[in-house]
Amino acid sequence: MRPLTLDALNPQLQTVQYAVRGELAIRAETLREQLKQPNNGLPFEQVISSNIGDPQQKGLDQKPITFTRQVAALMEWPALAELAPDVFPPDVVARAKELQEEIGSIGAYSDSQGVPLIRKSVANFIAERDGHPASPGDIFLTAGACAGVSLLLNLLITAPTDGILIPIPQYPLYTATLAQHHGTPVGYLLNEADGWSTDPESIRAALAKAAAEGVQIKALVVINPGNPTGALLAEDTMRTLVTLCEEHSLVLLADEVYQDNVHDRTQHTFVSFKKVVRDMRSPVPLVSFHSISKGVSGECGRRGGYFELANFADGVRALVYKLVCVCLAAPVSGQIGLDTMVGPPRVGDASYALWREETRAIHAALAERTRAMADALNRLPGVRCVQSPGALYLFPQITLPATAVASAREAGKEPDAVYAMGLLEATGICVVPGSGFGQKEGEWHYRLTCLCPGTDEYVGKLVQFHIQYLAEWEKA
Amino acid sequence: MRPLTLDALNPQLQTVQYAVRGELAIRAETLREQLKQPNNGLPFEQVISSNIGDPQQKGLDQKPITFTRQVAALMEWPALAELAPDVFPPDVVARAKELQEEIGSIGAYSDSQGVPLIRKSVANFIAERDGHPASPGDIFLTAGACAGVSLLLNLLITAPTDGILIPIPQYPLYTATLAQHHGTPVGYLLNEADGWSTDPESIRAALAKAAAEGVQIKALVVINPGNPTGALLAEDTMRTLVTLCEEHSLVLLADEVYQDNVHDRTQHTFVSFKKVVRDMRSPVPLVSFHSISKGVSGECGRRGGYFELANFADGVRALVYKLVCVCLAAPVSGQIGLDTMVGPPRVGDASYALWREETRAIHAALAERTRAMADALNRLPGVRCVQSPGALYLFPQITLPATAVASAREAGKEPDAVYAMGLLEATGICVVPGSGFGQKEGEWHYRLTCLCPGTDEYVGKLVQFHIQYLAEWEKA
Numbered sequence: 001m002r003p004l005t006l007d008a009l010n011p012q013l014q015t016v017q018y019a020v021r022g023e024l025a026i027r028a029e030t031l032r033e034q035l036k037q038p039n040n041g042l043p044f045e046q047v048i049s050s051n052i053g054d055p056q057q058k059g060l061d062q063k064p065i066t067f068t069r070q071v072a073a074l075m076e077w078p079a080l081a082e083l084a085p086d087v088f089p090p091d092v093v094a095r096a097k098e099l100q101e102e103i104g105s106i107g108a109y110s111d112s113q114g115v116p117l118i119r120k121s122v123a124n125f126i127a128e129r130d131g132h133p134a135s136p137g138d139i140f141l142t143a144g145a146c147a148g149v150s151l152l153l154n155l156l157i158t159a160p161t162d163g164i165l166i167p168i169p170q171y172p173l174y175t176a177t178l179a180q181h182h183g184t185p186v187g188y189l190l191n192e193a194d195g196w197s198t199d200p201e202s203i204r205a206a207l208a209k210a211a212a213e214g215v216q217i218k219a220l221v222v223i224n225p226g227n228p229t230g231a232l233l234a235e236d237t238m239r240t241l242v243t244l245c246e247e248h249s250l251v252l253l254a255d256e257v258y259q260d261n262v263h264d265r266t267q268h269t270f271v272s273f274k275k276v277v278r279d280m281r282s283p284v285p286l287v288s289f290h291s292i293s294k295g296v297s298g299e300c301g302r303r304g305g306y307f308e309l310a311n312f313a314d315g316v317r318a319l320v321y322k323l324v325c326v327c328l329a330a331p332v333s334g335q336i337g338l339d340t341m342v343g344p345p346r347v348g349d350a351s352y353a354l355w356r357e358e359t360r361a362i363h364a365a366l367a368e369r370t371r372a373m374a375d376a377l378n379r380l381p382g383v384r385c386v387q388s389p390g391a392l393y394l395f396p397q398i399t400l401p402a403t404a405v406a407s408a409r410e411a412g413k414e415p416d417a418v419y420a421m422g423l424l425e426a427t428g429i430c431v432v433p434g435s436g437f438g439q440k441e442g443e444w445h446y447r448l449t450c451l452c453p454g455t456d457e458y459v460g461k462l463v464q465f466h467i468q469y470l471a472e473w474e475k476a
Numbered sequence: 477m478r479p480l481t482l483d484a485l486n487p488q489l490q491t492v493q494y495a496v497r498g499e500l501a502i503r504a505e506t507l508r509e510q511l512k513q514p515n516n517g518l519p520f521e522q523v524i525s526s527n528i529g530d531p532q533q534k535g536l537d538q539k540p541i542t543f544t545r546q547v548a549a550l551m552e553w554p555a556l557a558e559l560a561p562d563v564f565p566p567d568v569v570a571r572a573k574e575l576q577e578e579i580g581s582i583g584a585y586s587d588s589q590g591v592p593l594i595r596k597s598v599a600n601f602i603a604e605r606d607g608h609p610a611s612p613g614d615i616f617l618t619a620g621a622c623a624g625v626s627l628l629l630n631l632l633i634t635a636p637t638d639g640i641l642i643p644i645p646q647y648p649l650y651t652a653t654l655a656q657h658h659g660t661p662v663g664y665l666l667n668e669a670d671g672w673s674t675d676p677e678s679i680r681a682a683l684a685k686a687a688a689e690g691v692q693i694k695a696l697v698v699i700n701p702g703n704p705t706g707a708l709l710a711e712d713t714m715r716t717l718v719t720l721c722e723e724h725s726l727v728l729l730a731d732e733v734y735q736d737n738v739h740d741r742t743q744h745t746f747v748s749f750k751k752v753v754r755d756m757r758s759p760v761p762l763v764s765f766h767s768i769s770k771g772v773s774g775e776c777g778r779r780g781g782y783f784e785l786a787n788f789a790d791g792v793r794a795l796v797y798k799l800v801c802v803c804l805a806a807p808v809s810g811q812i813g814l815d816t817m818v819g820p821p822r823v824g825d826a827s828y829a830l831w832r833e834e835t836r837a838i839h840a841a842l843a844e845r846t847r848a849m850a851d852a853l854n855r856l857p858g859v860r861c862v863q864s865p866g867a868l869y870l871f872p873q874i875t876l877p878a879t880a881v882a883s884a885r886e887a888g889k890e891p892d893a894v895y896a897m898g899l900l901e902a903t904g905i906c907v908v909p910g911s912g913f914g915q916k917e918g919e920w921h922y923r924l925t926c927l928c929p930g931t932d933e934y935v936g937k938l939v940q941f942h943i944q945y946l947a948e949w950e951k952a
Contacts, residue, residue: 004727006792055583056584073556087559104533144803156491302802325496333777
């Protein structure tokens with residue numbers, strides 16, 4: 001028989017780039033294994049995966065929210081409520097009981113769209129957040145945000161000449177998923193000089209370019225707070241983007257998974273696109289994505305999230321419903337996590353004080369680390385880093401010596417990827433090169449999460465590596 | 477702006493049919509709501525979702541395996557081991573501890589391919605089952621089998637003229653997923669007269685027809701034990717199918733999610749395609765799918781499963797790895813469920829006796845119900861039902877009065893769908909019409925699960941409805 005070789009397989013998928021889990025991440029795993037050996041000869045004691053926004057990963061210190069895990073434990077084994085009666089606070093027992101009465105066993109499939117009671121809780125959360133009503137019928141519970149993004153892109157792409165507007169730099173989920181569904185990504189450049197702001201003019205330019213190339217734009221992707229930039233959209237910009245979607249009949253795909261990651265709430269507030277669309281009484285079809293993986297929840301491993309449809313016709317919503325049925329509902333464990341995230345303990349509940357302290361500490365640590373890292377990076381020669389008000393990331397620009405750029409090019413590699421590999425080998429810190437997100441021609445960046453343990457030591461390693469790197473290349 | 481209407485959306489997706497959660501299932505949910513009203517006027521007290529193989533669903537009596545849920549509860553809230561020390565058996569505590577040391581928090585992303593320790597347990601399970609080695613590197617943990625099926629079909633389909641051989645009747649996941657990835661399903665008929673056996677000649681015929689139509693067949697899908705048929709493949713047939721894949725350079729996609737659902741183990745044994753391929757020393761690229769949703773586990777809601785690659789080149793496996801990275805690993809809760817399924821308590825462990833009794837009772841109840849239902853159906857005029865040795869289903873053929881067929885056709889409906897809707901309205905029992913799986917022109921079937929509560933009363937309702945139905949149409 002003919003062996004199965006790559007040339008027989010879907011060529012689009014072979015173009016998929018997913019730098020967040022790419023060559024560097026694979027090398028990091030190898031080093032992690034090597035560390036387990038005695039006399040491994042490595043210059044560091046720990047590999048830190050700053051390449052991925054994974055708050056509860058081994059070696060970091062973000063703990064899960066106790067309320068979430070207590071409810072989840074009771075859902076797994078309801079007999080615990082009787083077997084260990086004094087262990088669970090009354091509000092935990094009550095929440096688990098309410099969910100069990102609705103769901104029955106968490107080992108059963110839920111409604112394909114998600115547990116109705118939990119969709120109701122999500123609708124209440126959205127209504128409280130925006131001051132506009134939300135309907136459980138418009139909410140679809142998913143296995144993390146990416147499952148929803150994939151479904152919507154699959155739905156919107158009807159031909160390879162269909163395009164989706166994505167920010168540059170972008171989160172590579174979008175280009176990867178577009179490759180899977182044979183669509184065309186059309187980038188619009190964010191403005192680093194203005195704190196990674198979104199300039200509607202750059203979107204208009206991208207639309208004009210696409211039209212000239214015969215690409216029909218179906219939707220606009222906006223990531224707010226930004227990934228990898230950590231930028232927060234100004235409300236007037238959001239209004240302009242909604243108007244722009246109206247003018248060009250675009251679906252607005254709002255990736256708002258970092259909405260709870262706003263560091264200084266005295267200075268910055270997250271405003272949802274749902275609120276803006278409703279405030280404007282706009283007819284723009286909006287899909288808003290949220291997740292339990294980020295924020296103070298950080299429950300990446302549960303795979304939970306939702307998307308809300310606004311201004312979608314019944315027939316289109318029915319088609320979306322039919323598609324979610326094919327893979328038979330999101331993980332119930334993720335749906336439970338979502339229920340506790342959108343409906344945390346309230347003042348007066350037994351779990352409230354602990355929940356409040358746990359969430360305060362997580363917000364404070366993230367804000368402090370983000371500030372300290374950006375300050376230290378900005379003190380370095382050849383590094384400029386926007387102080388990010390939100391999300392989990394910094395995206396510093398690094399000016400690389402011409403000699404370093406040339407030698408990377410000779411090796412057929414991206415200069416910032418070579419820089420990042422050098423950082424990993426020297427310090428055990430794994431970041432993602434800017435080339436994995438897209439950046440202006442001739443500029444170089446990397447993305448790092450602000451989730452490190454021991455900020456001073458961590459930042460010290462970044463600084464020391466960068467200085468040595470410059471010294472070596474200036475000698476060269 | 478132009479409103480978003482169906483004609484602007486992916487036409488392939490609009491052709492998706494997923495009868496298992498289709499019109500009947502939606503009507504069943506409406507009736508379930510109606511039952512909550514006093515004086516609802518419905519002729520039944522309970523809606524029974526026999527349309528879906530969901531062992532732990534509300535109203536049924538299959539309980540989760542205690543060992544699985546105890547380990548899962550400790551993973552959710554590890555402090556329980558100290559807070560409730562006498563509640564958990566020592567082997568549960570030990571398993572949870574071992575998993576926690578490997579995974580850390582279950583709120584963190586796992587390795588994209590799945591937790592290495594759990595992939596090792598899966599490899600041991602496969603090696604014990606087949607008597608051939610298995611490698612953790614070839615095993616990919618997934619959110620149920622369907623996620624893996626979707627990934628593999630996406631990978632294999634390079635053009636709309638690429639075809640995949642699927643059994644008729646089939647599980648509609650395959651046609652639905654092929655529609656999502658723009659591939660062509662090519663059916664081969666199973667032989668009902670011979671207990672739904674697979675006839676290699678019907679596959680050869682399908683291959684010839686495809687070739688004549690310019691469809692390039694990339695893979696052969698085999699479901700064993702069968703869904704919806706419950707049939708078990710004979711080993712000599714499996715060898716012939718492997719040879720056929722060799723002759724035509726086909727990838728073999730083996731859907732083996734019901735491998736633990738074999739009713740009479742004195743008469744029937746499940747043999748995996750992995751064993752057959754290795755016994756034959758065949759080079760056929762094989763993907764074998766398994767899941768925690770069926771068998772005695774029945775943990776549908778966790779979304780857990782795996783696929784194993786055999787005879788895949790390193791470069792192809794690397795591409796598969798890159799693709800699983802894009803959606804960031806399977807739910808850890810599902811991976812935990814998989815670990816306890818492939819590594820249950822052993823003789824001498826504290827949990828062994830309970831586990832043994834729980835699994836024995838589930839197997840026994842399913843075997844007894846399957847037999848009793850098939851017997852009762854076979855006593856009915858105009859019904860012929862193959863006694864299925866495996867899976868969770870029966871797929872009786874029903875001979876419908878010409879008048880009933882004609883009236884359904886006039887209404888633009890499938891006659892077996894009308895029959896099934898009548899059954900639902902009269903009894904509260906929701907089944908799936910054969911037209912949802914595919915069947916010979918002019919034949920009618922329905923699929924029902926063998927998971928009902930109170931077999932006698934349930935069967936009585938099926939019988940009574942059928943007799944009344946015939947009587948009414950013979951009057952007509």
